[in-house]
Amino acid sequence: MDILNAVWVLGAISAVCAVLLVLADKFMQVPVDEKFPIVRDCLPGANCGACGYAGCDGYASALVSGEETRINKCVPGADGVAMALSQALGVEFEDVEEQVAFVCCGGDCNSTSDKMAYQGISTCAAAKSMYGGKGACSFGCLGFGDCASVCPQEAICLFDGLARVDASKCIGCGLCAKTCPSGIIAMLPAVSELVVRCSNREKGAATRKECSNGCIGCHKCEKECPEGAITVVDNLARIDQAKCTACGRCAQVCPVGCIDTRNAVLSKKAV
Amino acid sequence: MSEFSKILFIMFSMVFTENYVLVQFLGICPFLGVSQNLSSCIGMSGAVIFVMTLASAATYAIYQGLMVPFGLEYMSTIIFILVIAALVQLVEIVLKKYMKPLYNALGVYLPLITTNCAVLAVTLLNISEEYNFIESCVDGFSAGVGFGVALILFCGVRRALQRAKPPKAFEGLPITLIAAALTSMTFMGFTGMAENLFS
Incomplete structure (x- = not known):
């Protein structure tokens, strides 16, 4: 019956760990704005830094959080990206100065x-x-x-x-x-x-x-x-x-x- | 040996004479991966100290409370890995919530603590050395400190390496490995010190 002991002890430890992790995830979850992935997808992903942020992720999160209001900062993406951003965020389109x-x-x-x-x-x-x-x-x-x-x-x-x-x-x-x-x-x-x-x-x-x-x-x-x-x-x-x-x-x-x-x-x- | 001097002995030997990274060669992956800048070094050491101490305490309790009564000592490796993996996940969730910059700085190396063999080694050695609860926790903590000391020392070595111009064939990782070997040789100087200091 040793094998049964091993099974239930390991099972119990896993179950306790799982419950703890689920609880932790529930109470300490960092809310991710649902707009973030949409905005991030509009950007080209070259992470060149032309917008003044550390990569496309930085610009996207600044746009989503409202710190950044200008959507025409992505110079490499030009008008296409600005247009996509204006639709995603529901703001007026601004021309990018290439x-x-x-x-x-x-x-x-x-x-x-x-x-x-x-x-x-x-x-x-x-x-x-x-x-x-x-x-x-x-x-x-x-x-x-x-x-x-x-x-x-x-x-x-x-x-x-x-x-x-x-x-x-x-x-x-x-x-x-x-x-x-x-x-x-x-x-x-x-x-x-x-x-x-x-x-x-x-x-x-x-x-x-x-x-x-x-x-x-x-x-x-x-x-x-x-x-x-x-x-x-x-x-x-x-x-x-x-x-x-x-x-x-x-x-x-x-x-x-x-x-x-x-x-x-x-x-x-x-x- | 009194209890107090035994604890001092554990601390000294884990940081210097039995340093996991530089003497026992455990946990080399994060050692080479994170040692490029000081701030992520300190963050990584902090995370490892935290995980090692917690893992030592948790595994001690599980070993004495569950595994010994049911005669499951042979299962220690798999159960300890499970506990460590869950702990690392927990640390990750907490860091993501309360210390976002540190979370970003550690990046992929935080989940890698799960497979950091130094963490598993500390829990298994606690058992084979027959440490009690306090000693296990101290062992875990000072093994983490030892890891941190190795990481921070090596970070300094790597800074000097960046200014050096090694032959083309040694550029990058090869010269880093050679430097790591030299750093580890310096720790041979501590051999035998702990036994004589705290006897």
């Missing part, structure tokens, strides 16, 4: 040179900490591709020592812009046409020595622009994309060719 990353630097290997032979760790972050990078221009692209390694879409590739974003692949998550230690990757509206391909804020003469593609702050574009969309701040031209009509006159007058259409290949003036 963004695209752009590397504001034209200093490829033909136009600028190195100031040292860097042999350290092959990341931009490490190189930047050594006298601002190996290149003559301490504002420019460091060329180790930290941005390319974080890009979830493999939209960034290195070309002549310069990172280039493939706008057709870019989902606008902004991870590269956060990663770049020089902070030269700008998140531009996807509709923008003309861009300044430089981040150098030094005076014209100093810029000129470092890079033949750099903005020298000559104000020509500022005077030429009929819409007043260009201002030169700290010796660097900036285009207000909201005012720009993409007439292209600034690009024509720019003596160094650093204003260009976004997807153009690097200016041949440099070579």
Whole structure:
């Protein structure tokens, strides 16, 4: 009869454990909002963080709990996700401003040179900490591709020592812009046409020595622009994309060719 | 040996000379899995200490109250696993309710305590060492503390490892295992200390 003893003792212990767990689950259950899985399903699940939350789960729970009221924060998901969210939450649809990353630097290997032979760790972050990078221009692209390694879409590739974003692949998550230690990757509206391909804020003469593609702050574009969309701040031209009509006159007058259409290949003036 | 010095002996030997992770090589999975950052180390150690102490107390009661009278000592492994699994579930429910950040930080390693052999080992060793109730609880608690000490020490080692640049073939887990071996060798220095300290 030993076997029966074993069976009922084990059975009794299991039953007690089961009852305890059921009771615990009943009294200490964390209520999950029934909207959460619906909202979460609307989001793409790339966990890129473009919305400013730690992953899609974070954004979904913020939306459900009412901490977050804007449904157009998912840039990669664009209008489709915003539409789905507006239906799921029963709020008004808001248009998503699609963004695209752009590397504001034209200093490829033909136009600028190195100031040292860097042999350290092959990341931009490490190189930047050594006298601002190996290149003559301490504002420019460091060329180790930290941005390319974080890009979830493999939209960034290195070309002549310069990172280039493939706008057709870019989902606008902004991870590269956060990663770049020089902070030269700008998140531009996807509709923008003309861009300044430089981040150098030094005076014209100093810029000129470092890079033949750099903005020298000559104000020509500022005077030429009929819409007043260009201002030169700290010796660097900036285009207000909201005012720009993409007439292209600034690009024509720019003596160094650093204003260009976004997807153009690097200016041949440099070579 | 008086009762008090026996308890001190158990505590010292469980944390240092008989450390479950670094001397007896039990519970290696969470040891390698959670030791990457200090806060989850502390959380995991806390959970393990809690589960081990509770498991020691519960299994002692069940063993003496149910298994010995019915002659079921041979069933200890399966019954203890059952009790530990239920306890871990309970801890998980409680943590999810009252300590959500810790629950998120522990992630998959919390359910893994169920299959952490160190927890089963502590309950089985309590029986084979013929500890009484207080001693069993102290044993469970200090085994958990020992686990925590190993985890936190190794977390420091791993931080140093992150700055090192090992040869390509050793990057990642291989160098971590080598570092774990070296850390465990340092604990050989404690061998024989407990017996002489508390005799």
